[in-house]
Amino acid sequence: MAENKQVILTYEGIKKIEEELEYLKTVKRKEVAQKIKTAISYGDLSENSEYDEAKNEQAFVEGRIATLENMLKNAKVIDEEDIKTDVVSIGCIVRVRDLDYGDEMEFTIVGSAEADFKKMKISNEAPIGKGLMGKKVGDKVEIQVPDGTITYEILEIKRH
Structure with a gap:
């Protein structure tokens, strides 16, 4: 169920x-x-x-x-102690640069129950969160979203 x-x-x-x-x-x-x-x-x-x-x-x-x-x-x-900073995982904050527009933004990767796009809390199950999961600083990631494809470069991964 x-x-x-x-x-x-x-x-x-x-x-x-x-x-x-x-x-x-x-x-x-x-x-x-x-x-x-x-x-x-x-x-x-x-x-x-x-x-x-x-x-x-x-x-x-x-x-x-x-x-x-x-x-x-x-x-x-x-648990805060379990949040990895070597790869993007649930609970971490990831700073990215949009390679098409040059904008930088920070997302907090959360479980779907906590997702709140207005607060930049992205679900690990949503396209952007899923695309970032497991990636490292320096990785360039192409993510399919409803409007097309977004390309991000991961600049930083940190805890709260």
Whole structure:
């Protein structure tokens, strides 16, 4: 089953998931329960859109809680000490130069559960992350992305 897939996380990622889980269980569940209670007080549930909306929100919250609990149950935590800097691996920060445009950028390679492109956290399963994995400083890497091909030169590999 896909539900038991190992989830690779950093300590930071574990902390974020635990915080979201705590919020959903302690705050959001109570808010949704109150919405349901209020909607029930309006009477006739068959035509009560507030009740339907609150029940849908409850289903979403419970589904998210189950997903987060499953992620934690199947988590493999990457220890800072285990992060290699001789090759690109999960948990490292890799500085690259785009050979077409000359731009330099830094990516943090993370497991798919922590990916956040806005924060330059790239999944090891995404095209760029997959293309960089296992490469060394000085390597030139051609990566197929939806827009075509990107060519990066790896300038530096480091830990946080």
